[in-house]
Amino acid sequence: MAPSMAGIREGVRILFDLGYMKDLMGEVCSVRRDGTQVRSTIDGEVKILNIKNLRRVRVVGPVEVDGVDNMTYIGNILVTVNPYVDLLIDGLDVMGTYRNQPIASMPPHVYGIAEGMYQNLLHDGVDQVVIISGESGAGKTEAFKRILRHLAASSEGDQITWGSAAQGVLESTPLLESFGNATTLRNDNSSRFGKFVEVFFSGPSIIGARVTNYLLEKSRVVQQSPGERNYHIFYQLLSGLDKDTKDAHYLTSISDFAYLQYGKASKVASRSDPEALQVLLNCWSNLRFTGEDMDLCLRIMSGVLHLGNVEFGERDGPNPF
Template sequence: AFHWQSKVNIQHVGVDDMVLLNKLNEQSIVDNLRKRFMANSIFTYIGPVLIAVNPFKDMPYFTNKEMELYQGAAQYENPPHIYAVADNMFRNMIIDNESQCVIISGESGAGKTVEAKYIMGYIARISGGGQRLQHVKDVILQSNPLLESFGNSATVRNWNSSRFGKYVEIVFSRGGEPIGGKVSNFLLEKSRVVHQNQGERNFHIFYQLCTGADEKLKTNLGITALDYYSYLNHSGCYKIDGIDDAKEFKQTL
């Protein structure tokens, strides 16, 4: 297919929307998802629901080009994408003047946290506003590293697993500009502070602080090596491949 807006060829693999499958059963759904996943098509619709299969690698589908492609387009004009869901939600809010809600669900490691980031990043880009409103957008987006540092940890299934539930509210003006927001946290896994299973870590912030703090801060706080602390050393896991705790600490600050 040739898309009029992107001027690029779009490869169709399997069925974009599984309500159109000839035989709608568990096996046909799994087969279609597998076929699309093997062709790097990680998003698939089933009616108004978007199914995302985590590729566990960076994909080239989340650039400004994709944002422009999906902005203002009908859902079925383009291949399935999280940006299509976000744009549809935003347009419905503006047109119908009604609050919208996106529920992101899945097992640990499915990519819920990342998808939420993509939605917020898309909304921040397409909504208007001047310098004051840009500050609101920045605060909303920059809250993610802070929440992840204190609420996420490495488990055997997911190196950045959210150990709490999160409900994010973004308030918009009648013109569609974000003017405020609220993040509600619940069901925090407090027991992880004092006990972690073998091969898992405590919350990220402890490792970030021990490895990323400068000497002055370490001296003021009396911080020493990671293996000194009982709450950090009995799981046998200090460092995770792909995570730079010192770098993450700077983002947290």
């Protein structure tokens, strides 16, 4: 596999492994599809090596950030720091600049990782994988959405067709966030579950996807820490549904349900629950959920909230049991 790896560019010093059971120091001379040329001193002799598969690469400097101070590459790993502000480097115009570009030729960005995966898939025809990890609030959810957005746009040639598999993949993210994300002290949109997402391609086009969820924080439904919220879906329904729909499902206001009172943080300045509900309803419709599906979901959510209001007490007199 050609080593068009993130962060490996001309002038960068690297530690690399050729299978000699020790790391070698070298300087990258050029990066091409047929291999990476590295200048290194081996046994006292300066050699120019053409390496087709760099293993255990570690960049030791200099690492350029190219004006984007919160992102950098270390080998084929993108390291990011969540700035908690919009840096205006995630729009469609920026994403387009990464299309069909070698990953080492562009500034560090999650779009570069996504494009590298897409190009490797097309040229090598083998499965690609990306692992997004970090502590709470690191930006994993946003990175995931940007990777999906780039893959979908690449699959559809920048114009994502309504009803296409690529659009369906993108429409799934608001649904997952509504039911699986919550506000915590460190993150207003924290994923409280893990997910393994498989995106299936036929040639250059997305033909489907599968999401496997695991480790949902079930305890959050019944108890939240001070300053935190339950899952977004409850607040979205109670603040965004019209009165007739709420009445039909015995829903009133946030203050009426015990499961939403523990954290004492019903509103979050950075989120609009009514707007998020409209996005969710549109996604439901676009993903071809029927009216019966939506009604069943509302009944389940209402049932969960009302169960939280059930109280148990002692009964006077003899125990009938």
